[in-house]
Amino acid sequence: MDSWSLFILVFCKCFQWTAAQDGEIRWTYTGLAGQSEWGEHFPDCGGSSQSPVDVVTSLTKYDPTLTPVTPLGYSQHNHQPFTLLNSGHTVMVTLPEWMGLGGLPWLFSAVQLHLHWGSGGPSHGGSEHAIDGASSEAEVHIVHYNSELFPNISAAMRQKNGLAVLGILVEAGDETNPGFNNIIRYLSRIRHAEQKVLIPGFDVSSLLPQDLERYYRYNGSLTTPPCYQDVLWTVFHEKVKISKAQLFKLETILYSSKSEEMDRMLLQNNFRFTQPLNHRVIYKSFSADRGKELSSGEVTAIVVGVICGCVGLAVVVRFITKTIRFFTLLHHEREVVDSSTSSWDLLHSQRSAPAPRENSVGKSNSKKQVNSRPEPEKREEVVLSPQTEP
Numbered sequence: 369m370d371s372w373s374l375f376i377l378v379f380c381k382c383f384q385w386t387a388a389q390d391g392e393i394r395w396t397y398t399g400l401a402g403q404s405e406w407g408e409h410f411p412d413c414g415g416s417s418q419s420p421v422d423v424v425t426s427l428t429k430y431d432p433t434l435t436p437v438t439p440l441g442y443s444q445h446n447h448q449p450f451t452l453l454n455s456g457h458t459v460m461v462t463l464p465e466w467m468g469l470g471g472l473p474w475l476f477s478a479v480q481l482h483l484h485w486g487s488g489g490p491s492h493g494g495s496e497h498a499i500d501g502a503s504s505e506a507e508v509h510i511v512h513y514n515s516e517l518f519p520n521i522s523a524a525m526r527q528k529n530g531l532a533v534l535g536i537l538v539e540a541g542d543e544t545n546p547g548f549n550n551i552i553r554y555l556s557r558i559r560h561a562e563q564k565v566l567i568p569g570f571d572v573s574s575l576l577p578q579d580l581e582r583y584y585r586y587n588g589s590l591t592t593p594p595c596y597q598d599v600l601w602t603v604f605h606e607k608v609k610i611s612k613a614q615l616f617k618l619e620t621i622l623y624s625s626k627s628e629e630m631d632r633m634l635l636q637n638n639f640r641f642t643q644p645l646n647h648r649v650i651y652k653s654f655s656a657d658r659g660k661e662l663s664s665g666e667v668t669a670i671v672v673g674v675i676c677g678c679v680g681l682a683v684v685v686r687f688i689t690k691t692i693r694f695f696t697l698l699h700h701e702r703e704v705v706d707s708s709t710s711s712w713d714l715l716h717s718q719r720s721a722p723a724p725r726e727n728s729v730g731k732s733n734s735k736k737q738v739n740s741r742p743e744p745e746k747r748e749e750v751v752l753s754p755q756t757e758p
C-alpha cells in the first residue's frame with residue numbers, strides 16, 4: 369500500500385468516526401467503523417465479558433435454582449400504541465413501563481425490544497448468539513433494567529446487574545408467525561433511519577417461545593456500542609419460527625441510511641460476531657434434553673450393560689474356541705485312525721478283540737508326538753468317546 373492510499377484510509381477512518389452531527393460517535397457492523405474497531409472508541413467493547421457468545425452445550429452447567437422466567441404484563445398492551453423505530457442499526461419497539469420480568473434475583477422493567485438479522489435468507493445466519501456453533505436466521509432481544517435497584521435505564525446502564533435481556537433465536541420455516549407480523553407488517557412505514565411510527569399495541573409474549581423453562585444464563589454485555597458489561601442474559605433453548613417471506617421482508621425492507629442521504633444502504637447483517645467466553649460459565653436451567661442427553665443413572669446403566677456384554681461375549685468366544693479345538697482334534701484323531709490299519713467300524717465290530725485299538729492308540733500317539741501336540745487327557749476323551757456311542 370503506498371502512502372497516498374494510506375493517507376486516504378486514515379482520513380476516511382477519522383471521517384467515519386466523527387461524521388455524526390449530534391456528537392454521537394458513529395459505528396457500523398462492517399467497514400472502517402466496523403465491529404473490530406468498536407473498542408477504539410468504546411473501551412468496554414474490548415472487555416472480557418462481552419456478548420454475544422457461542423453456547424457450547426457440552427460445557428454448560430446445570431443450575432437447579434434457575435426457575436422459569438416470568439414475563440409480567442407482556443400481554444397487557446391496554447390498547448396503547450407502541451412506537452416502532454428504525455434506529456439505523458435495528459428496528460426497535462419501545463415498551464411500556466408496566467411490562468417487566470420476574471423469576472430473576474430482582475424485578476426488572478421492560479424498556480424496548482429489537483431484532484438482529486442477516487441478508488442471505490434461510491440458513492445464512494443473522495442471529496447473534498449461536499448454539500454449538502450454529503447461528504439462526506434472526507434474534508429478538510427484549511431489554512429490561514433492574515427497577516428494584518435503579519430509578520431508570522440510564523441509571524442502571526453502567527451498573528452491575530443493571531440490565532436483563534431475553535434472547536430469542538428465530539428460525540425460518542413455512543408458516544407465518546402472527547406475533548412477528550405485529551412488527552413486520554409496519555416495516556415499510558419506517559424504511560429510513562430515524563423514522564418512527566405508532567403501531568397498535570400487541571401481546572409481546574407472542575414473540576416468545578412456548579417453553580420458558582429451558583434457557584441458558586450468563587453474565588454478558590450489550591451487543592452494540594457502548595457494550596456495557598452489565599447484562600444478565602437469558603437465551604431460550606427453544607427457537608421460534610417465522611416464514612421465509614417474513615424473513616425476506618425483515619432482511620430487505622429497511623435502510624440504515626437516512627431518507628435525505630443519497631446513497632441508500634440496506635439495513636442488513638446487523639449482528640455482532642460471537643465473543644470469547646474468557647472463563648465465564650454458561651448455566652442452563654435444565655439437565656436433560658429429552659433423550660439427547662443422559663442422566664448419570666442412565667450412564668451408569670449403560671456402562672454396567674457394556675461390561676456385562678463384554679464379559680458374556682468373552683465367555684461365548686472362549687466356549688466356541690474350545691469347541692472348535694475339540695472338533696479339530698476329533699477330526700485329526702479320526703484321520704489318524706482312518707489312515708491306520710483299523711477303522712471305527714473295525715473298532716466297533718472287533719470290540720471283543722482289543723488288539724487293533726491298542727494298536728491304533730499306539731499309532732496315533734506316536735503320530736501326535738511327531739506333530740508335537742501332546743494332550744493326553746484330550747486324546748483319551750477322543751479315543752474313548754466312540755466307545756460310549758451305541
Ligand SMILES: *[C@@H]1O[C@H](CO)[C@@H](O)[C@H](O)[C@H]1NC(C)=O
Nearest residue numbers: 518519520521522523524525
Ligand atoms: C434517571 O435517574 C437519575 C438518578 O435518579 C436521574 O438523575 C436522571 O435524570 C434520570 N434519567 C431519566 C432519563 O429519567
Ligand SMILES: *[C@@H]1O[C@H](CO)[C@@H](O)[C@H](O)[C@H]1NC(C)=O
Nearest residue numbers: 528585586587648649650651
Ligand atoms: C454473574 O456475576 C455475579 C457476580 O459478578 C455472580 O454472582 C453471578 O453468579 C453471575 N451469574 C452468572 C449467571 O454467571
